Amino acid sequence: MNWLLVVAGGMIGAPLRYLTDRAVQKRHDTVFPWGTFTANVVGCLVLGLLTGAVVAGAASSRVQLLVGTGLCGALTTYSTFSFETLRLAEDGVRFFAAANAVVSVVAGLGAAFVGAAFAQALWA
Numbered sequence: 001m002n003w004l005l006v007v008a009g010g011m012i013g014a015p016l017r018y019l020t021d022r023a024v025q026k027r028h029d030t031v032f033p034w035g036t037f038t039a040n041v042v043g044c045l046v047l048g049l050l051t052g053a054v055v056a057g058a059a060s061s062r063v064q065l066l067v068g069t070g071l072c073g074a075l076t077t078y079s080t081f082s083f084e085t086l087r088l089a090e091d092g093v094r095f096f097a098a099a100n101a102v103v104s105v106v107a108g109l110g111a112a113f114v115g116a117a118f119a120q121a122l123w124a
Helices: 002-028 032-055 062-077 078-090 092-124
Strands: none
Touching: 002 032, 002 078, 032 062, 032 078, 032 092, 078 092
């Protein structure tokens, strides 16, 4: 039955990613993929918070499956990030391609650490 939790989370995360991407991209008139960047960083923040909650015993493994594996797994997307970075490089905007790669990794890791630290402050 654990797979149902993952499916349910994914059913929320996938459309949320799409809607986030569309809403953010509509507000930015640039080739930089702000929508995917936003979805990935928010997903990292949520996953860091969830991981900290699980470590502190404030969230169960079922919540981890639903939110972490399902929702965050569908919300964040390494494949789209990779595709958009490659597309930027192929279109000749290599600075944006490099910036997307570096800033996405740094911001994602930073968001995960912030989420985990916030969870530790709440539940430790």
